């Protein structure tokens with residue numbers, strides 16, 4: 001979550017978020033990657049005495065090679081710790097830059113891998129606070145430190161002596177003698193320095209750094225504004241009449257939320273997706289649905305002190321200027337250059353291929369819903385706040401599938417056991433709960449991961465499942481420490497975070513099918529970190545291209561629906577009986593239901609994101625731009641973007657997913673194609689396919705080109721056909737499809 005040194009530079013990214021169809025993915029800033037000298041830091045770089053007592057600066061102690069000191073965190077320690085750690089990293093970098101020995105891979109590229117150990121540790125804990133424990137005490141520190149961290153990063157990429165050494169290693173004939181991982185790391189380091197402005201003249205470098213620091217401030221403000229609107233606005237349900245249609249579990253969680261808001265005896269729908277979506281699905285009160293919908297889609301767009309529109313205008317302007325400075329026509333071109341897509345045109349081509357069939361499907365879905373409304377003599381035309389409500393009715397009528405019935409078989413704890421079990425079947429992992437490590441909140445639980453056969457320690461998995469004030473919404477994965485062994489064996493520490501709503505104390509937490517799918521998704525990211533087996537931390541685990549990182553996670557979603565998982569873990573919360581086959585069949589039959597909606601709400605966000613970042617340096621009024629773009633696209637009026645611009649955390653809380661929301665679709669093309677590899681084998685537990693998956697995808701991090709890694713796994717490049725089949729859309733008549741078509745015609 002916290003970027004550090006190399007990651008900032010590297011613009012290659014770590015994981016985060018969640019699937020396109022389930023919950024709200026959030027921007028996950030890259031995790032601590034980095035760099036060199038082993039702890040303790042060299043004496044000359046030791047922290048100044050005034051902060052010597054600062055627990056954040058100490059090497060992590062305790063079991064498993066050390067764990068984050070969550071029991072010793074004091075918010076007032078963050079600023080001095082970050083400052084001391086940045087100073088230490090800069091001293092280390094200077095030492096590398098001024099090394100009298102001629103530049104080599106070892107004394108330059110590898111040395112940089114260890115140059116910011118302390119900052120990585122401090123930055124990791126700081127990032128955890130930002131995402132999970134934000135408070136009025138913490139936020140001013142973040143506001144002050146984010147621009148400083150951006151400036152720090154620029155000081156490294158703009159260090160001319162350092163860059164000339166990197167360039168020398170990159171151009172040296174000796175490079176051919178390095179291992180392929182070392183060669184790729186050298187290429188990545190060089191490329192990312194160049195992409196970050198290492199070759200610019202002094203005046204341009206100075207301007208670039210100004211821009212980066214201004215952007216860092218704007219990103220922080222943007223995030224804090226969204227968090228404020230999610231916290232400060234909520235819908236109070238006053239009486240039984242306001243609860244019409246709501247299932248008991250939703251009433252319970254709304255009552256708990258009311259208690260937390262000091263509204264005991266009433267019910268509260270909080271302004272987050274996990275609270276609003278179920279309300280929109282079940283509430284019979286159309287007037288209240290409209291209220292909840294308006295509250296949610298207007299986050300960051302209320303014309304008050306938390307309004308994000310002017311911030312977006314500034315961000316887009318600064319990004320466009322930065323891209324031009326760096327020699328790119330637009331921010332999108334700059335961002336996509338080192339993604340799998342390589343350029344915005346290829347990403348747009350994919351989005352446009354899927355857009356038309358998705359919108360066509362929406363028309364059918366709306367017609368179906370309108371029929372239901374007419375039959376009920378509701379005397380309405382379907383509006384956006386009706387979509388989920390009537391979709392649920394169509395689902396029930398057509399597939400005899402009631403999500404509340406399904407939910408009774410989906411207990412949070414059992415599903416957690418299920419993902420652990422799946423990892424055992426696929427990668428031979430074993431999860432054992434531990435209580436000997438500190439956590440930052442009592443809700444957080446920790447497991448040790450070992451090899452099921454040898455007992456070898458693999459890493460730690462932290463799980464923070466529940467929503468609370470100060471925690472951002474959505475679900476994500478995080479690496480607290482990356483696996484590496486270039487210097488010595490360092491095992492990984494990963495976490496999965498979610499925003500499930502707590503039910504009544506002592507009762508199992510029941511979750512929806514979509515939420516269960518999200519759990520598998522985020523766990524896929526965690527497995528990507530845990531299975532990592534590389535030498536250098538910058539290329540470890542999920543540190544891969546943004547439009548590739550969602551592939552392992554989206555792939556894991558497929559195991560939820562396997563009979564093995566459902567039989568063992570989808571058991572009724574009262575009777576303990578496994579989910580009946582008839583219900584599983586109905587889930588399967590309904591699996592492509594509402595794909596028009598899911599794809600369209602996602603794609604409209606992805607298209608607006610890309611188009612905003614292709615628009616160049618013009619001044620953009622986000623509200624107007626969004627409206628006009630959607631009109632040109634032919635956006636169905638019954639659907640709103642999954643993330644409207646003023647709340648689009650992926651895109652405006654950092655550079656991470658900017659011009660990059662398309663990544664979920666890009667990755668899903670690969671995902672769907674990869675899933676069919678299992679289906680063509682002996683099924684989802686085929687050990688040979690799982691072995692190839694681990695060897696070529698999950699364990700290699702960014703040590704190989706992703707397209708090459710995929711070819712090694714699949715024997716060919718991915719095709720779009722599998723994605724269209726998965727979503728129930730007609731296969732495109734592209735070069736990938738015709739074989740089948742020709743056969744039929746002949």
Ligand SMILES: [Zn+2]
Pocket residue numbers: 015016017018019025521522525550553
């Ligand atoms: Zn994800």
